[in-house]
């Protein structure tokens with residue numbers, strides 16, 4: 001199975017991808033997407049319905065802000081979630097994800113342009129998966145640091161597109177030997193994923209800015 005577990009639809013204000021477009025692309029390319037909007041889960045019902053209609057599985061998740069003293073100091077993607085998790089200090093986010101049997105994946109932890117993770121060492125024991133490659137991370141050194149942190153702390157790694165537009169879907173993904181999502185989950189936490197890593201062209205960040213201003217959309 002090919003899993004791209006960090007993806008935003010147009011329910012996230014900085015993405016333009018329609019849910020239907022995303023799932024059609026996923027189906028065509030044999031990808032399983034995790035829906036991980038920024039601090040909301042309002043796209044889940046739409047994805048649930050479309051996933052049935054199109055016959056493609058979806059992992060339900062959310063990209064959750066880690067907050068300290070009113071500032072965002074990192075982001076955690078909760079995967080296999082059943083309900084919304086609100087932005088909170090790291091310990092609380094990990095607890096909320098684990099309380100609903102979800103997996104906590106720390107994303108782009110060293111990307112100083114996108115909420116690098118404060119005091120990551122302190123959270124190491126609570127991390128289920130570490131995003132060692134993010135297609136949207138501009139500087140290779142930031143991805144490299146994530147990879148090295150995962151290695152040093154023996155954390156299972158993933159690679160994801162963090163897609164905000166249709167062309168980015170599946171730019172990076174984690175491949176596991178599995179037939180079901182349950183098996184995939186087991187393989188992931190054993191650290192058995194093979195990472196397929198491709199960087200998105202730098203222009204995707206312009207797309208994000210334009211999407212925020214509502215200047216472009218997915219047809």
Ligand SMILES: [Zn+2]
Pocket residue numbers: 006007008063162
């Ligand atoms: Zn994201």
